[in-house]
Amino acid sequence: MRMKLFYKQVLFYVGLIVVWQVIFMTHVIPSQSLPSPLQVGQLLLKEAVNGSLLYAIGTSMWRLVVGLIIAIVGGLILGIFMAKMDVVNQTIGSLILGLQSIPSVAWVPLALLWFGPTDAGTIFVIVAGALFAISINTHSGIKNIPPTYIAAGRNMGASGLQLITNVMIPAALPYLITGFKQGWAYAWRGVIASEIIFSIAGLGFLLNLGKHDSDISQVTGILIIIMIIGILVDGFVFKKLEAKILARWGLLK
């Protein structure tokens, strides 16, 4: 069954490329608006060989990872405080709900005013996009920990920070992973958006460069790369992690 699904998908994508090629050859859409699959492939190959593609991916991913780590650490701390102290949840918690509704790209002007067109600016956009979703999920994760885990932890001598790191965070992991997944999705959108607008490196920058040069192959090719990275991170990193956690926590049938 599994192989069958795989073949289905391969067939679909091969078909898609064939249709794309046919449309290109009919010249229904002018070639400055629609490149051929071959042109896109050749361009990506060229950029892969001269290293510019890998450099762009590396730059975007590096920013993403740094921003996401900051957002995860900050989100965990905020979420735990929200869960442990009602007053924090009632005040800061309500603000966070509002901030969470702001699209990542809307943080770009503020990032520019505060940090200028720098790495720090991009990372700010990532953190602002991901932090609040992570803290909200952390809050509900901590709130939903089965009370016996906490009782057992306290009973065996864990308290304070020990209890948080050894019992509460692992017990809340099934929720936390949902937060990380959302956080990653917002962060990924944020990094590309800010790179398009103000960066001189990264995948978003290459996209912007393609627009500037009216290079449709470049724009299409980079879009495909962004999509592939999204699929890989979602489907492999997060799906696998989630499945493993849910199984181990006994939440999967």
Place this chain on the structure above:
Amino acid sequence: MTKLQAKNIVKHFDHNGNSITALDGINLNVEEGDFVCIVGPSGCGKSTFLNIIAGLETPDSGEILLNGKPISTPGPDRIMVFQEGALFPWLKVIDNVEFGLKMAGIPKDERRQISRRYLDMMQLTKFADSYTYQLSTGMKQRVAIARALAMDPEILLMDEPFAALDSQTRDLLLVELQLIWERTKKTIIFVTHNISESVILGNKVEIFKNRPSTIKKEVIIDYRRPRLAEDANLQKYYHEILQELKSEVMARSKDDLK
């Protein structure tokens, strides 16, 4: 020697704005090496009492003395085996057993040595590296007991640990627990709603009244071990306790009808 003393423990609960008295002055002396079973109708506060001993809940008045000293917080000298095991699913069996030792800052080599010993005692050695979702309910409770024993507590507190087990697994563990008690000479306080369990395990059975709860009667069971579930000589103790509990349950259901 008196190991643990409960002095006039009172506990109220807030239920929809009404104060309900769960425990209305519990007095209990537990001697070193005792196996005390607490039975009572459901909702009588016996688990609350155990939580108070564990330091997980605080009484509204009264005090608990351990070796003559008052206690109010959780401590590794009183380790609880919970009804649903409360094992940590993110840890392997062996790391579950070592959890309390790790919290106490005991070095890894020493922890391994201790946990191996208790895994062996509970016949869990080959499951050391399993995760809890891979274990049956009975195996989980074995791990929970090993985890508690590894802490070498002064008192082992057990809150209906066998309630979720099938009867064969339970009968097996009832015998094993007696052997462990004889071997480790631990003081055990065991809460159950199952009269047979209390008769098989306890050398003292404390019968709790309905809310507001006090201890209605103490039954001493001086009988050879290991006791088996099917032993006919235990019947008279069973009936003695049953009679006491029957009136409590009847009174309770009358209350419920009102």
